[in-house]
Structure formats: structure tokens, C-alpha cells
Amino acid sequence: MINKELVKKRFEKSLKTYNDNAIAQKHMAKTLIDYLPCYNYNSILEIGCATGILTGYIKEKLHFCQFYANDIVCKASKYIDKIIPGNIFINGDIEEIILNNKYDLIISNACLQWCSDIEKTISKLMKALNKKGILAFSTFGDNNLKEIKKIFNFENRLYSTEQLKNILNRYNILSFEEEEIRLEFDTPVDILRHLKNTGANALVQMTLTKSKLKNFEEKYCELYRTKQSVYLTYNPVYTVITNYS
């Protein structure tokens, strides 16, 4: 189960540092927009908008009349107001809130992996689409942050691409793509800082003692070092689905 209070707390804390550190998520937002089959929509709902990296691309690339933004963190709304004034902000956990409207496009970047039941959430979102509506989202495959998971021995709760595709097979899949991105850092501590600054440290509630930190640094350098840096892998998956064929 996902600790939603921790997710909320960590993302709220990272809002100020998110944009400068979310390199992979920025790339994902841009790529997701490129997979859309059409650039005109009457109504759009964005899930997990945070500081509005994807929102910025939506404003730049898409034509729309009504824009709805959602995030579990209420403070995200002030960032979205600056990008799309007049938006309607729906605060809350996407797994819990009731979606009363129907949308032409529901879109989400790097958020749905924080759902306890992604299959149920996708089904809920598909029911909130208009007849010819589209659900487009990016999430992460099970190789995401594999270095961190290995060293800390975290349980891997992310779906493999095959598992995710099986979930989506009941819908009409317009796009399903994955990639791996490697980010380079000077030291393992920079990697921990990077995770904190993007809120990804909500993965686990853990305090690092001095000796645990030293152990982490040594192990990281031993396993994931290139000549000048240490690396961290992101594994984005991009999906565009509809209810009709």
C-alpha cells in the first residue's frame, strides 16, 4: 500500500526545488505530448500536475476550452494558476475523489505510479472520458531507479511493461512505448539529494544514520560508477489509450 500522507508531505516539500531537479520528468512531459494523436480538445483534465511542467507544454502545444488540474497537494494550484489562469483545480487523491465531469483528454505525467491500484484508477479515468476521449499518461516501468532499489533492497512495486500492457489490453492502445534514461551525478549523495528535491524520496520512510550513509556511498560507487560520475536509471513508459477502436 502507498503511504498517501507521506507522498503528500514529500511532494509538498519538494515543490520549490522540483522544476530545477526534475530532468527526467521534464523529458517525459515533452515526449508524452508528442504521442498525442490530436492537438484539439474541448476539455482537459491533468492528474498530478505539481508545479505544472506538463501543464506548460499543454498550454504551448494544445488547443482547449476548459482546463482542469488535479493534485493531492493543494499548494500545486498556485503554480497552475500562473500557467493557465482560469483553470479549475481539483484537490485530492485521484483514487478517492469523485469525477463528476466528462473530459476529452485526461493526461498525466509521472504520477499514476503513486496510486495503490493503478488498474482501478485507469478504469475510473476511462469512465470519465467523453465518447471519443483519450487517456494519455506516462509512468515508470520496473527498472526505474533500479540502483536505489538494489542497494536499499526495496520491494519493487512498479509494474513491468508486460504487466502494464496486459492491464491496458482491454482498451484500444494508440501508443505504448518505454525507454531508459541515465542521469549522471558527481556523488551518490547528489543522487539522494536529487530524489529528495523531486519528491521521489516518498518511496520509503527511512532515516540514514552516518554508517548507513557511508555504506550506501561505498556500495553505489562500487556498482554504478563510470569514469567521472555515478549514474541513476529512469524507466519511463508512455501510454495513449481510448475506449473505442
Ligand SMILES: C[S@@+](CC[C@H](N)C(=O)[O-])C[C@H]1O[C@@H](n2cnc3c(N)ncnc32)[C@H](O)[C@@H]1O
Ligand atoms: C513526479 S510529480 C509529477 C509532476 C508533473 N506531472 C510534471 O509533469 O512534472 C507527481 C505529482 O503527483 C502528485 N500525486 C501523487 N499521488 C497522487 C494522487 N494519488 N492523486 C493526485 N495527485 C497525486 C504528487 O503530489 C506530485 O505533485
